Amino acid sequence: MRGRLIGSVLSLCAALVLGLASTAFAGGTEEIIAPSDPHNPKVDSGWQAGTCDTEAPNPGAPGAEVCSVETPEWFFEQAAGHPHWGFTQFIVKHSDGTLGPKPEAELARVRVDLPVGLNVNPGATPRCPLATFEADPTTCPPGSHVGDSYVTAGDPLLGGSAPLHAEVYNVVPVEGESARFGLRLADNNVYLEGDADWSGNYHEGFTIEVPKVLPAALEGFVLKNRLVFNGRAGDGTFITTPSTCLGEAFTESGSVYSTYLLAASYPQLEQKAPYEDYVWPQSAEPPLESPIPPGTSPKECDSIPYDPSLAVEPGTAEVNSPAGATVDIDIPHLTLAESEQQTSTTRESKVTLPLGMGLNPSAANGLQVCTDEQFGKGTRNPVACPEDSRVGSVVIDSPALPEENEEGPALKGPVYVGKQLSRDPLSGDLYRIFINAVSPRYGIDVRLIGKVSADPQTGQLTTTISDTPQSQVESFEVKLDGGAQAALSSPPTCGPNQSGAVMTPWSGNAPATPGGEFTLASLPGGGPCPKTMAERPFSPAFGAAPASSKAGAFSPLSIQINRGDGQQELKGTDIVLPPGMTGSLRGIPYCPEEALAAAAGRSGEEEKASSSCPAASQVGSATVAAGTGSAPLSIDGKVFLSGPYNGAPLSLAVVTPATAGPFDLGTVVVRVALFVDPETAQIRALSDPIPHVFGGTLLSVRSVDLKMDRPDFTLNPTSCEPLATTGALNGGGGDPNNPAAFSAFGVNAPFRASDCGALKFRPKLFTKLIGNRKKMRRNGHPAFQAVLVARKGDANIKRAALTLPRSQFLDQGHIGTICTRVQLAASACPRRSIYGYAWAESPLLDEKVAGPVYLTSSDNELPDLLADLKGQVNARLRGVIDSRKRRMRTVFASVPDVPVSKFVLRMKGGKKGLLVNSQNLCGRKNHSILKFKAQNGKKLRVKKLPLRTPGCKGKAGKRTKTRR
Numbered sequence: 001m002r003g004r005l006i007g008s009v010l011s012l013c014a015a016l017v018l019g020l021a022s023t024a025f026a027g028g029t030e031e032i033i034a035p036s037d038p039h040n041p042k043v044d045s046g047w048q049a050g051t052c053d054t055e056a057p058n059p060g061a062p063g064a065e066v067c068s069v070e071t072p073e074w075f076f077e078q079a080a081g082h083p084h085w086g087f088t089q090f091i092v093k094h095s096d097g098t099l100g101p102k103p104e105a106e107l108a109r110v111r112v113d114l115p116v117g118l119n120v121n122p123g124a125t126p127r128c129p130l131a132t133f134e135a136d137p138t139t140c141p142p143g144s145h146v147g148d149s150y151v152t153a154g155d156p157l158l159g160g161s162a163p164l165h166a167e168v169y170n171v172v173p174v175e176g177e178s179a180r181f182g183l184r185l186a187d188n189n190v191y192l193e194g195d196a197d198w199s200g201n202y203h204e205g206f207t208i209e210v211p212k213v214l215p216a217a218l219e220g221f222v223l224k225n226r227l228v229f230n231g232r233a234g235d236g237t238f239i240t241t242p243s244t245c246l247g248e249a250f251t252e253s254g255s256v257y258s259t260y261l262l263a264a265s266y267p268q269l270e271q272k273a274p275y276e277d278y279v280w281p282q283s284a285e286p287p288l289e290s291p292i293p294p295g296t297s298p299k300e301c302d303s304i305p306y307d308p309s310l311a312v313e314p315g316t317a318e319v320n321s322p323a324g325a326t327v328d329i330d331i332p333h334l335t336l337a338e339s340e341q342q343t344s345t346t347r348e349s350k351v352t353l354p355l356g357m358g359l360n361p362s363a364a365n366g367l368q369v370c371t372d373e374q375f376g377k378g379t380r381n382p383v384a385c386p387e388d389s390r391v392g393s394v395v396i397d398s399p400a401l402p403e404e405n406e407e408g409p410a411l412k413g414p415v416y417v418g419k420q421l422s423r424d425p426l427s428g429d430l431y432r433i434f435i436n437a438v439s440p441r442y443g444i445d446v447r448l449i450g451k452v453s454a455d456p457q458t459g460q461l462t463t464t465i466s467d468t469p470q471s472q473v474e475s476f477e478v479k480l481d482g483g484a485q486a487a488l489s490s491p492p493t494c495g496p497n498q499s500g501a502v503m504t505p506w507s508g509n510a511p512a513t514p515g516g517e518f519t520l521a522s523l524p525g526g527g528p529c530p531k532t533m534a535e536r537p538f539s540p541a542f543g544a545a546p547a548s549s550k551a552g553a554f555s556p557l558s559i560q561i562n563r564g565d566g567q568q569e570l571k572g573t574d575i576v577l578p579p580g581m582t583g584s585l586r587g588i589p590y591c592p593e594e595a596l597a598a599a600a601g602r603s604g605e606e607e608k609a610s611s612s613c614p615a616a617s618q619v620g621s622a623t624v625a626a627g628t629g630s631a632p633l634s635i636d637g638k639v640f641l642s643g644p645y646n647g648a649p650l651s652l653a654v655v656t657p658a659t660a661g662p663f664d665l666g667t668v669v670v671r672v673a674l675f676v677d678p679e680t681a682q683i684r685a686l687s688d689p690i691p692h693v694f695g696g697t698l699l700s701v702r703s704v705d706l707k708m709d710r711p712d713f714t715l716n717p718t719s720c721e722p723l724a725t726t727g728a729l730n731g732g733g734g735d736p737n738n739p740a741a742f743s744a745f746g747v748n749a750p751f752r753a754s755d756c757g758a759l760k761f762r763p764k765l766f767t768k769l770i771g772n773r774k775k776m777r778r779n780g781h782p783a784f785q786a787v788l789v790a791r792k793g794d795a796n797i798k799r800a801a802l803t804l805p806r807s808q809f810l811d812q813g814h815i816g817t818i819c820t821r822v823q824l825a826a827s828a829c830p831r832r833s834i835y836g837y838a839w840a841e842s843p844l845l846d847e848k849v850a851g852p853v854y855l856t857s858s859d860n861e862l863p864d865l866l867a868d869l870k871g872q873v874n875a876r877l878r879g880v881i882d883s884r885k886r887r888m889r890t891v892f893a894s895v896p897d898v899p900v901s902k903f904v905l906r907m908k909g910g911k912k913g914l915l916v917n918s919q920n921l922c923g924r925k926n927h928s929i930l931k932f933k934a935q936n937g938k939k940l941r942v943k944k945l946p947l948r949t950p951g952c953k954g955k956a957g958k959r960t961k962t963r964r
Contacts, residue, residue, distance in 0.1 A: 047090050049259045051076040051083035051231060051241060059087075059226050060150030060163045066226065076231075079298035080243035080305075080341045080507065083231035086147075088112075090261070091224045110208040111262040112192075116201050117242030117345060117470035117506065120194070122179040123402035125234030127172045130180075137169055137184050144170045146238060147229035149183050168227070176443035178204070178401070198445045199380045202469035236336020237399070242470060243344035244506045245301030304507040306344040307332060310514040312353065312499040314490045315482050317521040319529060319536075320566045320700065322360060322629040323490040324482020327351055329501070329514075333399045333474045344505035345470045351463050351501045354517075356491035358459035358698030359431065362627030363391065363487045364661030370416040375434045377447040383436055385416040391487045392480035396437045396446065398473050403441075411437040411446060415478060417487075418449065420663055423603065425454040425696025428464060430663070435465075435478065454696020457737055461488075461696075470506055484629035489700055492536060492566075494529040495519040524565040524628075534741070538568040538731035542747040544575070551753035551936065552718040552795065556620075556709035557581070561729060563702055565628050568731030569692035570701045571742050573672070575727030577683045578751050580717025580796070580897030580935065583619075583708070584844040585650070585872055591617040591640040596653050600669045604657030607667040613640040613655065620708040622654050626699045633660055637668070639706065648673035648686070649873050654706070658694055665695030678868075678876040681896030684727075692736045715844070717897050718795040719935040720756035725749040756936035759795040763788060763940065765802070765930055768948035769921065771909050776921040776951050781811065781913030784836075788903040792843060795934035796897045803889040803929040804915075805947055810862070810881065810888050811916035818855045818863045829854050829868070835914055836907035838867035838877070842900050845872050853907065855914075865890060867905060877903075887929075888915075897935045922952035 052067035054074040059066045067074040067087060076083035114120070128140035147168035166183040171191070173180035179194030192206040231239035308331045315324030329351070332343055370385030396411035403410050418432030425431070428451025435448040450463045480487050491497045496517040503512040522529050523537070530536040541562040546555035563570050591613035599612035611618075620639035625632040637656030645651035652672040658665040668691065675684040692699055708714045717723065728744040735741040766789070769775075771782035786802070819829035829852075839850035849871030855863040858880065865879040879890040907914060927944040934940075 047261055049088040050086070051239065052085040052087065053083070055085040055087065055228060058150075059148075059228055060152070060165055062163070076241070077297065077299045078341065079241060079245050079301050080344055081241050081300070082236055082336055082340070082342065083239055083241060086229040086231050086239050087226060088259075089224070089226045111205065111260075112207075113197070113205040113260040113262075114203055115242060115259055116203040117244050118204070119240045119400060119470075119472050120179060120204060121234075121237050121240065121400045121472065122170055122173075122194075123399045124236070124238040125170050127402075128169045128182075130172050130174065130182075133169055133171050133182050134189055137167065137182070140169045140171075143234060146170045146181065146233045147227060149185065150226045150228070151185065152224035168229070170233075173442070175441060178442045178444055179206075181206075196444050196471070198447070199378055202446075202471055232336060237333070237342060240342045240472065242298070242506070243304050243342065244470060245298045245304070245508045300341065301507055302509065304341050304344045304505070304509060305332075305334065305339055306503070306505040306507060306509060306512055308346070308501070308503045308512050308514050310351065310499060310501045310516045312351075312516055312518060314357070314497075314518055314520065315480070315486070316490050318524045318566070319490055319494065319520050319522070320492045320628055321490050321524050322362065322482060322484055322486035323357065323488040324480055324486050325353075325357070325488050325490075326477060326479040327353075327499075328475060328477045329503070330475045331473055333472060342472070344507040344509070345472065346468050346503055347506045348464065348466045348504040349468065349476075349501065350465075350503070352499060353461045353463075353488075354491050354495075354497035354499055355458060355460050356493070356698070357497065358461060358489055358693070359454065359696070360486055360489040360627050360629070361633040361660050361697060361699060362629045362631050363485050364627075364633050364663060365485055365631055367391075367417060367485075367661040369419040369662040370434050371419045375416065375418070375436070375447065375449075377434075377449060380445075383445075383447070385414070385434065385436075389416045390414045390481075391417055391433070392478060394435050394437050395475075395477045395479075396473055397475040398471060400472055401439060401442050401444070409475075410439040410441055411444065413438040415480070417662070423664065423666055423695070425456050425665075427451075428453045430454070430665075430696065431461075433463070455693075456696055457693060459693040459696055459698040484631040486629065489628040489698060490520060492530070493533060494521070494531050527566070530566075532734065533568075533732065533736075534734035534743075536568045536732075537566065538733075538743050538745050540564075540567065540570060540729050540731075540745060540747075542729065542749055544577070544725035544749040545751055546581075546714065546716055549716065549752065549754045551716055551720055551756040552759050552793065553716050554584070554712045555714060555716055556707055557714040558708075559704075559706040559725075561704045565700075565702075568733060568743060569690075569699075569736045570704070570729065571689050571692065571732050571736060571739075572730035573685060573687045573690075573727070574730065574744075575685050575725055575747065577685070577725055578717060578723035579680055579682050580719055580723075580753075581714070581725075581751070582681060582683060582844065582898055583714050584712055585641070586844060586846050588619065588641050588710075588713075589614055589617050590643040591653055593643070596642065596655070596669055596671075599655050599667050602667050604659035604664045604667055607655065607657040608659065611638060611640075611655070612667075613638075613642075613653065617641050619652070619710040619713050620706065622656060622707070623703075623705040624656060624701060625703040626660075626701050628700050628702075632700075632702045635660070639708065642671070645671050646673045646686075648675045650674040650676070652685070660697070663695075665697065668694055676873045676875075678874045679878060679894065679896070681873075681875065681898045689730075689739060689742075692732060715899075717753050717935065718756065718759055719798070719897055720753045720937075723751050723753075725751065756795070759793070759934075759936050759938075760791070761795045761932070761934040761936070761938040761940060763790040763794065763797060763932060765789075765942075765945065766948075767802070767928060767945065768950060769808075769915070769926075770906075771951045773922060773951055773954070775909060776917065776949055778917050778919050780917045780921075781814070781909050781911070782915060782917070782921075782949075782951065783909030783913065784905075784907040784915055786903075786905045788900070790900055790902070792899070792901070795936040795938060796899055797895045797932055798897070798935045799931075799933040800892040800895060801889060801931040802945075803884050803887050803931075805926040805928055806887055807918050807921055807926050808888055808915050808947075809918050810914055812862075814912065814914055814916075815855060815863065818857060819866075821857050824854070824856055824866070829856075835865075835912055836867075836905065838869060838903070838905045840869055840875070840900050840904070841902040842898060844899060847871055849873070849875055853905065921949045 056064040126141040126143040128144040151164040166185040171180045171182040181192040311328045313326045368386040368388040370389040374384040392415035397409040401410040413436040416434040422429035431452035433450040437446040498517045543560040548555040595612045622637040654670045656668045672687045731743040733741040733743040766787040769782040775782040817832035819833040834852040836853035849869035851868040858864040862881045867877040869875045926947040930942040930945040932940040
């Protein structure tokens, strides 16, 4: 196996040998140059290459015993080692004539492909300037002498053969070559022009253009060439065998360590072209493979060193800010004095950034992506990624690519965002980066794909680059652009913020796990740096107001929340609207639960194109700004009315297609439970926890702008008293994934309606006693009914007091079971505590609300009268029963500020009747006293409100149907 490795270097020699040989040309057909017996190499025949521990002092001497397939014990087999010698040997196919041996054709072009992972390091020795070499190779720096070529030439005049010798120098390559080695033989400058197969597996190779006519001074032809390199030239690392030791199945899988030779005769392309443009004749395929001596294989695999280090710099000193981060992986390149074995090449790099250092949505503004076709990995097509898909840069430092004038690493270029292939953040195909490190100087174009997996709960990022080239790399640095639209955000605390990596070597040994850490200094804009998550500040701005403050008018309601960089995540809302600020549910269908479940599984683009919820259920819109820095990403969503949720009778569903620039992360559905206080009708909006990570992206929500802008949906109070939206906003606290750790920030947004005086107030109340004439006699217990009718557009009732005539008393003997506070809170009042029924109609609801009337526990001497109304929303109207100037009075002191078009209260008579007649009611008129107070302060008093007694006229047996 080690012979294969050395074969790569020897291929260079073979190429040189061919370059000095003639080849067959018959009948105008191009022929492949072949050794004397390519499939049966021996010391004196065939094509072979290898790395050796031992070599003859003068390999060109007749009869010299040299490293070859016949001396397998001389081969160098140490993995990732530096062989003493590397050789290639080629014997030209020839025939014996009367004047001695004669080659069959004239050689035109030679190509040698080295084994993957066998590295020739031109930076290990000084390099001879090309002009110096061409003027006189003997004036090249002594250290640039890296090998020798031993040629056996045939003499056509005298017959027989003669040995020739030429020194091989490490020459400064011309633009576009990765390396160049030169030798002068018989007044010809012959070059081995290096390149790397960057469109494939990045193996190294060399091409030789051979002069068409041999110089007259030679007057002969090449029969044999043996090219020998000093594998430990310079600092001892001129040749390094592959570090690949992945087990028997891998090393015996075919030609992973093979050296290939390809040669063709004239006529061939006479104009030099880049290697990828060469056209080889069909007869030149397949290339010849250097054989591997039996029994050879990589040795000392377990001792191959591998000790990479990792450093991550955030590019900012502030927490929770745009971060132009730099990730730097250093892999030591060891000289021979430091180690007999070179550091293993890296097969896979997996780097995990600190927790909290996540993707920044701000980067999506104007961002484009690069497709796989545009990137062209595995091809030699020019990279055609859009400029707006670039998010950073890469720099690769390799000892094999030394820079002239110390201008820095030769390989550098852009980092692009790759096109999304999945919506699964853990797959590595949702977020991808395309890395393109280019060296025009050395003709190398490295293209790598990094798969970025993101934890769907924490947003922590891990980038994996697999099957990296088996080339010596000293450092690999990726620097992401900074500024307001940086691709990353810095962690939320000072730190230490720890990064980690799993670096897998090609040696097959255990991965290395280097780590690093950094600290941050302050909050954005200054301020002490939080040491823990719980120490982070949380003081978001809050506002809530209708577009118009006009009392009793429909007006779009806006709620705004703003959070600064460096503060805790916005995790939820628990706010209560002012009394009387309500909404109309009439005619609005609920978005079904199954539609919301479907929305949560759809792509953002699907949801944009066609909402999962019916358009008729939309009541508003939402705009969310996400991302750190001064240019957060704005995302629009819709707000739909939905049904009961988490114990609330109603809910809102905020449905937001999460499309961020070119990324489609899916659809975010956040439910807001709408609790309606049954006695005040105030709305409490309690949201589910707002995701701070979605699709693996740290959202860093900066603002939420909720607009309830459906026409005639949100309604202002009819009171002009100072009011406010109050409650709390929840922050991420010590753990944004644990609601128990959330913090709360109290909010208060004052509001005061205007133009209350313009509202009129003219409600009407109709009362009557129900029963036959017997029930109208003294000590009778008639039923009682009150019907309230209110006009549209009037101010709502705030307080109502009805004082019955002296003819009506409360029969305390009929007061039996009452509903306790505990029973009422549990909606478990006994049936025997029911003394009547009530129902109400509101222009805000599709259906009336209705329910029993209970006597309940009270803070007063007598039980309270409570109408428990059930429906689309529930309401409780509480009346306090007392005596006023020896007349029975019921006061509804806190009537909700909501419009009611009709309210009907019917109390039982007979054995459950609470009213008893003190006298016969027939034959006389009975009047009550009515006092109304409006929410806008206006009052209405009726001193003689008729209490009708239709039973005195024989109508008591008929149940009166109230007109609606």
